[in-house]
Amino acid sequence: MxxxxxxxxxxxxxxxxxxxxxxxxxxxxxxxxxxxxxxxxxxxxxxxxxxxxxxxxxxxxxxxxxxxxxxxxxxxxxxxxxxxxxxxxxxxxxxxxxxxxxxxxxxxxxxxxxxxxxxxxxxxxxxxxxxxxxxxxxxxxxxxxxxxxxxxxxxxxxxxxxxxxxxxxxxxxxxxxxxxxxxxxxxxxxxxxxxxxxxxxxxxxxxxxxxxxxxFATSKLDIRFTGVPSHAGAFPERGRSALSAACSAVMMMQGISRTSQGDSRISIGKLTAGEGRNVTPVHALIQLETRGETEEVNEFLVNNVRNIVKGAAEAYETKYEIKIVGHATSxxxxxxxxxxxxxxxxxxxxxxxxxxxxxxxxxxxxxxxxxxxxxxxxxxxxxxxxxxxxxxxxxxxxxxxxxxxxxxxxxxxxxxxxxxxxxxx
Ligand SMILES: [Zn+2]
Missing domain, CATH: 3.40.630.10 (Zn peptidases)
Known part of the structure; x- marks a missing residue:
């Protein structure tokens, strides 16, 4: 042939x-x-x-x-x-x-x-x-x-x-x-x-x-928050909401500053959280990607994401884990x-x-x-x-x-x- x-x-x-x-x-x-x-x-x-x-x-x-x-x-x-x-x-x-x-x-x-x-x-x-x-x-x-x-x-x-x-x-x-x-x-x-x-x-x-x-240099991140379960009606104060930590982190990530060093992107593509209506949400997973014109610009975004996740976890008293699941450079x-x-x-x-x-x-x-x-x-x-x-x-x-x-x-x-x-x- x-x-x-x-x-x-x-x-x-x-x-x-x-x-x-x-x-x-x-x-x-x-x-x-x-x-x-x-x-x-x-x-x-x-x-x-x-x-x-x-x-x-x-x-x-x-x-x-x-x-x-x-x-x-x-x-x-x-x-x-x-x-x-x-x-x-x-x-x-x-x-x-x-x-x-x-x-x-x-x-x-x-x-x-x-x-x-x-x-x-x-x-x-x-x-x-x-x-x-x-x-x-x-x-x-x-x-x-x-x-x-x-x-x-x-x-x-x-x-x-x-x-x-x-x-x-x-x-x-x-x-x-x-x-x-x-x-x-x-x-x-x-x-x-x-x-x-x-x-x-x-x-x-x-x-x-x-x-x-x-x-674009890019990083793909999976971020997990882990909270504490509780009855949402009887003892809400005993729970720690992974969902709230994740939502708060997402909103802060949207506000990451641009940088004079080059073009940048952030896309928070997926957020899944929670177990049921009346349970304090224990699990949350954010899948996101950052992109930068250079490796340095991308790193700038990733560092901001890390700080935000750490801050949100602390504010809501949850645990967190950040995993890099993909990476490319310029x-x-x-x-x-x-x-x-x-x-x-x-x-x-x-x-x-x-x-x-x-x-x-x-x-x-x-x-x-x-x-x-x-x-x-x-x-x-x-x-x-x-x-x-x-x-x-x-x-x-x-x-x-x-x-x-x-x-x-x-x-x-x-x-x-x-x-x-x-x-x-
Ligand atoms: Zn392709």
């Missing part, structure tokens, strides 16, 4: 079996199996992930997902090899001296119920999500398929290439949880080039975006990396419009890998391959694979020709 058709078919297969962060066992197996068939060396489980640096992983969810994967035919031997940690890294050596080039592709889905509208392409073409409440609504199915197509192309063109390659198939990008444990394992410490991309975002079909900077690239991407974009016919970004909103945990790679001397930058979308993380998200994947595939191939080609033109 030709490389484009294969990538589209692979993407559709991933699309029908979406798996959320840290549960990508079916996806990891397909990736590992394919890489092996293509002649790549494959690392999984604790060879990929530093368990100490893992954030936001729910062991119960992982167990459920492993069972589901087994029921879908993922071999027990593979599941054992993962040690319960998803993520796959393929390495390939051409046997010729040359640079070591790494790419990051993310694999996880989003907690979105996919549209069943008959005009939605995955419904029309029969590859809609088979898992209720989960959907590839951010296009990471396309990213993973793109990575596998690049693996095939590198293998088929190894005689024209030098140096070696590292393809990182990362779990748990949503919630910015999966990059740090791969960075901590040292996978990008010795690479000469590091690249990562995302479909859509600010680029429409026919456009490609080259990002030299931007993305984007660090190099001029050489940016130039390489720009030159590559000009070589791909499908990209009539090349856009450049030095400020990108939103967050991406590839930034954690960029920081590590660039600080260790690598060159690199981030790209956005255009797809028409009305917004990511929505039930009708689609990436028009037939039209948008071929140019993205050619882009990656041309990039590799630039970095590792024997004949660089």
């Amino acid at each position: 030709n490389i484009f058709e294969e990538a589209i078919q692979t993407r559709r297969k991933f699309h029908s079996r979406p798996e959320e962060g840290w549960t990508e066992f079916e996806t990891s197996y397909l990736v590992a199996d394919r890489l092996k068939t293509l002649g790549w060396k494959v690392a999984v489980g604790l060879d990929v992930i530093d368990a100490e640096a893992v954030l936001g992983r729910d062991p119960e969810l992982v167990q459920k997902a492993m069972k589901r994967a087994a029921s879908q035919g993922v071999p027990a031997e593979f599941l054992e090899r993962t040690n319960g940690y998803t993520g796959v890294i393929g390495t390939f050596d051409t046997g010729r001296k040359g640079p070591k080039t790494a790419f990051r592709f993310d694999m996880d889905c989003v907690q979105v119920q996919e549209s069943n509208d008959e005009n939605h392409l995955p419904v029309k073409e029969g590859f809609v999500s088979q898992i209720p409440g989960l959907m590839h609504a951010c296009g990471h199915d396309g990213h993973t398929a793109l990575g596998l197509s690049l693996a095939r192309w590198i293998g088929e063109n190894k005689d024209e290439l030098c140096g070696s390659f590292v393809l990182i198939f990362q779990p748990a990008e949503e919630g910015t949880r999966g990059a740090a444990p791969i960075a901590a394992k040292g996978w990008v410490d010795d690479v000469d080039y590091f690249f990562a991309g995302h479909c859509g975002m600010y680029c429409q079909k026919g456009e490609i975006g080259i990002c030299s900077g931007g993305f 984007l660090m690239t190099t001029p050489k990396g940016v130039e390489l991407l720009k030159k590559t974009a000009s070589l791909v016919e499908g990209y009539g419009k090349v856009r450049t970004f030095d400020r990108v909103g939103g967050s991406e945990d590839a930034t954690v890998l960029f920081k590590r790679a660039v600080e260790h001397g690598a060159d690199g930058a981030f790209f956005m391959w255009g797809v028409n979308n009305q917004g990511h993380h929505k039930p009708d998200f689609d990436l028009q694979d037939v039209e948008t994947m071929p140019p993205a595939i050619l882009f990656c191939q041309n990039l590799v020709k630039q970095t590792n080609g024997i004949n660089k033109n």
